[in-house]
Amino acid sequence: MSELVRRNVPLIITFLVGMVMVLEYYTVSPEIMAVAEQINTWRVILYACVYLGTINLLRLHGRRVMRRTEGQWYFSAWTILIIVAYAVLGLYYGVESTNYRWMMDNVNVPLGSTMYASLAFYMAAGAYRVLRARNLGVALLLASAFLVIMGNTPLFPAMFPWFAAVRNWIFDTFVVGSYRAIRIGVGLGGVALGIRTLFGLETGYLGRRRGE
């Protein structure tokens, strides 16, 4: 019994739910569509019950505070305080309130956008050092990158319009052709992974416990 309940029933759930989603796409049966719509709503409700990411974060930083990890524990204490503050204020003010939007505009947006944007400096300072036409392959890559950057820099198309034309030609031919081949491969690979998962051949997600 335990093998059935511990492993096989979950695999059957994955198969059945997966099949409904697939059949809803391929068939016009109203019954399947109604079941699929319920499954989608359930999935959203289930998603809103799972807070493992935040719990792991609280455990990680909580442990550092308990151990007073040198040079780190006060940052961890601050992180825990911020998590609780943003959660409580979000519920108190309401996540769609103007106060909460103010907190987003003046803390999250500057932090999030600047952290990603600062890669611009890495792009400039770092890439310059290593972008060398060491062999034919990299030389082709560099030539293509160079022409695209010139096409993207309004200065050059403003002077010679064919810079924009060359840039667009590279995208309309090399990028469409090569990325379509890559895209087909990634797509078929996704189908293979999907079939393996729905038919219980890919059970990594079940998290096998040793000695089971």
Added chain:
Amino acid sequence: MSSIFEKLQDIPRGLIFGLVIIAMAYPILNPIGLPITVGQTSKDAFNAVDETEDGSFVVFHVQYGAGGKPTLQPAAIAVSHHLFQKDVKVIYFVDNPVDLANTYEIFDKLDPAKYGKSYGEDYVVLSLTGPFLTQAAIVLGNLIETVPKDSEENNLVDLPMFEGYTETEDIGLVFQLTTSGDVSEGWVYQAVSRYNIRLVGGWLSMMTSSMIPYYQAGQILGFIDGSKGAADYEVLANHPGDAVMITDILSLTQLIYLALIVVGNIGYFGAKSLGEGKS
């Protein structure tokens, strides 16, 4: 002699950072004002939005968060200007508070009343959560039954714009702005492939390569290619804004970037040829 080539390959980082910062700050203080050559993909995006059926609904997905805001918020504003000039009802939807703040900032900058548009009658904002493909399936196929309220706690069925709303058939266009590849691909699977709805996309320009096969195959009608596409759309919708300013600045920073690559390679090949000469 070889020391010059070595130096060319090893310009100190601080100097490069200084150059980049100056190249970004200078054009803001005194703009160069270069003409924008509008690309075909931006024209296709503009025309596709323009040809959306009157009286139909447009699903506008704001999903660029904080990281994509500097690039894509100007595009969201320009497209909203365009949509608010048309007789369409716009459903904005988000799945986090940062994008909610971005959406309301669009309305602050846009002033819908100027176009005679009001909340609940011509546009609405929905808050959702869950995996993206599931959100898309709900918004496109099963909205009223699943999402009882909008972001301002109004019942959807009480809003005038949803009177006689019959889900999928009423949606004339999906317009999406995202920094996530899974979302931009996901819209092709759901909007185009599953529900057969017209799709126009907008994303960071680093995503264009992996998405352009869908555009060339006609699955995506047109797209906004990062800040360059946003500037194009601002020009097409004749509402020049931050994107036009950014492309102005791009000229200088990318010029420096190109110069650095050339200098680096001159140093590399110079040192290499000397190196061979010596041995």
Added chain:
Amino acid sequence: MEFIRSGRILPFVALILFGVLMWVYRDQAKKGKVPWIKRIPAFNAMEEAVGRATEMGKSVVMVPGRGSLTDLFVAQTVAGLTVLNYVARLCARNSVKLWVPMANALVIPVARENVHDAYAAEDKLDEFDPVETLPFVSGSQFAWAAGVIGYYAREKPAANIMVGPFWAESMMLAESAARIGAVQIGGTARLYQIPFFAAVCDYVIIGEEMFAANAYLTRDTEVIVSLATTDVFRLAGWAIIVIGAILSTVGIKVITELLGV
């Protein structure tokens, strides 16, 4: 055929065919007939890189990506861990120091077990120190990247092998390792990061080559069966394109229309 949605007949048939083909390949594999797998040129580059580290008496860094075992990128993380096992065996054999910066708590036990098996296979277990070889650097992107870049600057490793799912930090790592002259092999299936590895690394593993590398090393029938089935569909697509394009050039659109059924 009102049951199948219009315009979905061919995809539905193709999907069923795909499943049947996978089943056939699996059945044959059970009977010992496993498809041939191409050896990825990157493995020669890895052997040369570890050889170089041995001569220089320097260490080798192997980064199996920053993914987890429960996210969308599990297949790439597993491929990265397989390459980790291969590199660990090379390092153990040549008694070269290996450093594997960990970014995800779930991956650590699996990665440590993986490297342990490699050292055991080369019976060099005495040289294996899990905490030293596979340290948890950080769970957050930029803090983790800073830790790895710090190692490059301090230790100046001879080789830097990065195979797995990577995000914006790939640029930082590749650039920093190139600056200290390390031989680099980079591979990921995240489309946006491949250009950096291609521009900066000495050898790049592009997209699906990672999964072929995984199949070649582990002989895992599930992965080989999937690759074999996708190859059949790739070559079928190849034929359809050739015939379809030639016919439509002379005005016969039958293939193009058939594909729309």
Added chain:
Amino acid sequence: MVSMDIGVWIAAFFTIAATSYVFKDNRVFKFAEHTFIGTAAGYQVAWNLTQLNRIGIEPMMNKGMFQYVFPIILGLTVYTQYHKDYYWIARYGVAFMVGQGMGMAMRAKVSSDFIVQLQATTAPLTNINGILVFVLVLTGLLHFVFTVQRVDTEPFSTLVKIGRYGILIALGASFGNTVMTRLGQYQGRMIFLIRDWLALIS
């Protein structure tokens, strides 16, 4: 006149703190990074609880949608994965999520990523661009064939090499566009500092 809005000053502080990492890893950046991690985790809790109430609990209470109790139970099962004996209960929630997610993700790929792409490439070969796309798709497809020994021999291996060079050129174009992405992103922040914070331009 420099902005008097406290919010803008906070935003300017975090913009500079987040940029400082580029020059040197420092404690101010560490503070900014931990704030970023904390806020994202915090608002996720508030946002999801709000949606859970709006989409799940209220309809269950007021509109008699009692079946919504099942996804809530499935959601709670996920927390048992750390338990020594009842870890397997978590598999029920995970199995539902993986089944729905994988079924949804996989179903459209056969047509969107395969059949429609083939169809688009059977266009008439009447212009140079069309022929080039045709050749690049074919050589690109061969480049990713790993289990057919015939393709590893002439003349196919030359086609594979052509395919790889085509891919490298395409990767170069993608690299060029990424330069614009990264540089374009920071310029938005620079406009914020100069215009919204220091008000040096209108």
